[in-house]
Amino acid sequence: MRLPENAFCPVCNKVFEEGDDIVFCPECGTPHHRDCYKAVGHCVNRGLHASGYSYYDDMKPQEVNETEEEETPDSLASIFESFKKDEKEENEQSNPIFFPSIPEFDSVYDKDNEKIGGESVSDFAVTIRTNIPRFINIFKEFEYKGRKTSWNWGAFFFGSLYLFFRKMYKQGFAFLCAFVAVVWGSCFAMTKLAPNYVEAAKGFAQLYAQNKLTTQDVEALAKIPDISKVSIILYVSIAIILVIRIILALFADKFYKTTVCDFIKSVNNQLKDGASFVQTPMFSAQNSEMTQLQMKRYYLARRGGTSFFMPLMAGLAIYFLSSLALSTLFYGIGL
Numbered sequence: 001m002r003l004p005e006n007a008f009c010p011v012c013n014k015v016f017e018e019g020d021d022i023v024f025c026p027e028c029g030t031p032h033h034r035d036c037y038k039a040v041g042h043c044v045n046r047g048l049h050a051s052g053y054s055y056y057d058d059m060k061p062q063e064v065n066e067t068e069e070e071e072t073p074d075s076l077a078s079i080f081e082s083f084k085k086d087e088k089e090e091n092e093q094s095n096p097i098f099f100p101s102i103p104e105f106d107s108v109y110d111k112d113n114e115k116i117g118g119e120s121v122s123d124f125a126v127t128i129r130t131n132i133p134r135f136i137n138i139f140k141e142f143e144y145k146g147r148k149t150s151w152n153w154g155a156f157f158f159g160s161l162y163l164f165f166r167k168m169y170k171q172g173f174a175f176l177c178a179f180v181a182v183v184w185g186s187c188f189a190m191t192k193l194a195p196n197y198v199e200a201a202k203g204f205a206q207l208y209a210q211n212k213l214t215t216q217d218v219e220a221l222a223k224i225p226d227i228s229k230v231s232i233i234l235y236v237s238i239a240i241i242l243v244i245r246i247i248l249a250l251f252a253d254k255f256y257k258t259t260v261c262d263f264i265k266s267v268n269n270q271l272k273d274g275a276s277f278v279q280t281p282m283f284s285a286q287n288s289e290m291t292q293l294q295m296k297r298y299y300l301a302r303r304g305g306t307s308f309f310m311p312l313m314a315g316l317a318i319y320f321l322s323s324l325a326l327s328t329l330f331y332g333i334g335l
Contacts, residue, residue: 003031004056010044011036030055041110109136116143117261119268126297127260127304139257148254155252156245160318162252164310171255176314178244180321186237187329193233194226198329260304267296 003022008015009032016022021034025043032044045053109125109132116124116139124139125132141147155162160179163172191198204221207213221227277295 007031009033009036011040025055028053028055114140114144116140117257117265119261119264123264123268123297123300124260127264127300129301129305135253135256138253142254142257149250150253152249152252156249158311159245159248161311161314163248163255164314165306165308166252166256166259167304167307167310168252168255168259169310171259172310172314175244175248176318179241179318180325182237182240182244183322184325186233187325189233190230190329194229197221197224197226197230200224201329263303264300267300271296 003016006015010030011032014033016031016033022031023034023037024031025045027049028043028045030043030045032040037043043049045055109122112121114121116136121136125136128135138147138150141150152162154165158165160172160175163169163175200221204213204217207217271292277292277299
């Protein structure tokens with residue numbers, strides 16, 4: 001199709017330039033940048049299709065007589081300005097920036113009429129943000145097939161750090177405490193069940209710190225009578241940690257479904273109680289205003305998704321507490 005002069009994309013409001021990748025609505029002929037069309041998922045004038053709306057009918061210049069012929073350029077500009085104003089008022093579509101990291105969101109998930117925990121799949125998708133198909137499929141199996149568990153390799157290998165990465169803070173804190181408890185419990189068990197080894201280990205640690213450690217010292221530590229008890233304590237601790245990781249891997253997706261669902265419900269309940277979103281000055285500067293639905297989804301996307309800061313903080317906490325436990329054991333602070 002041929003574009004009128006100075007035609008612009010109704011999503012980003014930028015005038016089309018030579019070389020732009022442009023797609024046209026098959027029903028009304030409205031042109032869009034391909035990326036803009038994908039972000040919105042449909043023609044911005046979809047609500048006008050039922051009335052027989054045609055983009056090119058609006059773009060036709062009005063008939064003028066000879067005395068008005070010189071004013072045609074100004075009249076055409078007025079048509080474009082009027083069209084831009086009507087587009088802003090009548091359409092409830094979003095600028096692509098409102099759906100970060102989910103360029104195919106509307107076209108894929110907004111048409112899914114199924115519910116997860118009583119909430120729409122589209123709300124789940126925009127809240128999850130990354131690896132969406134995997135989680136949506138698993139959540140549906142929990143919801144409709146009665147599945148109780150799944151397997152999450154990320155949770156198995158990274159433990160509580162994975163929970164913090166997915167913003168499951170309550171569960172992450174609980175499993176972090178469980179891991180730290182195993183470490184401290186192991187150290188406490190050694191002081192009670194293998195006191196000879198602990199005393200020898202303290203001397204070993206002091207010699208190592210003073211760089212006076214010899215081969216004979218290493219051999220002497222290995223021959224301590226309590227070494228067998230220490231081995232049993234370590235094997236039991238490793239087994240407990242492995243069991244914790246397996247439990248976490250089996251239930252991490254279930255925890256995540258509950259966390260996401262509770263968050264979405266809290267937002268929707270506040271909206272039902274009369275709360276509303278207010279567009280900030282930063283986004284008011286955009287070319288189009290957001291509706292309440294668009295602002296809700298942007299809020300879900302910002303508060304959902306993943307976090308790299310919290311796993312880092314949790315990792316530092318684990319390192320500090322584990323080091324403190326070992327220092328208590330080997331440097332004689334005492335438990």
